[in-house]
């Protein structure tokens with residue numbers, strides 16, 4: 569695990585979660601649910617797990633989960649929710665700045681949902697490490713923003729990668745992976761005043777051959 573968690577990512581996300589204890593929806597990300605529901609539970613790693621909605625949902629299905637985030641506050645909150653859901657034994661919560669350290673081992677599923685940060689983070693490198701942590705026969709699921717939400721003006725200075733760019737940046741070795749899904753999805757959500765809104769996302773699911 570990371571020794572020095574005094575960096576900018578840790579500071580930003582600690583403040584974020586301390587100020588928003590009620591950010592918790594209690595629900596897994598719908599696009600992750602779409603991609604994982606047909607998989608047989610095994611071991612999973614959830615990168616940038618936040619308050620643990622996805623990890624707890626995976627554990628409730630029988631996955632043995634290692635969930636990582638840079639925020640100790642988010643991880644403590646998530647562990648409490650896991651206890652309330654009766655899945656404490658099925659989840660290891662690990663604090664990592666993923667730019668500096670990474671959960672050890674390989675997993676049948678590695679997922680990263682909305683692993684974005686206003687603090688500089690080498691997302692492409694982190695996602696390449698994520699692919700490297702997929703066991704033969706396992707899957708990598710990456711869900712991310714593909715644009716601004718409908719209530720906000722577009723920000724031309726922010727580049728949201730396309731699904732193809734996310735895939736290309738993984739630099740997967742030829743012949744060792746199968747692309748199961750690489751496309752855009754429109755997510756329904758609520759705007760700042762509770763109004764119905766949408767946000768474009770991208771979804772990538774690749775399977776590592778073998779196993």
Ligand SMILES: C[S@@+](CC[C@H](N)C(=O)[O-])C[C@H]1O[C@@H](n2cnc3c(N)ncnc32)[C@H](O)[C@@H]1O
Pocket residue numbers: 577581597615616617618619621636637638639642664665666667680681682683684685689
């Ligand atoms: C937009 S939130 C998404 C949280 C969760 N996956 C979800 O979908 O609700 C991004 C998450 O990534 C985490 N994160 C950002 N930078 C990180 C880093 N360098 N190392 C580890 N986690 C990081 C944040 O703490 C935060 O929980």
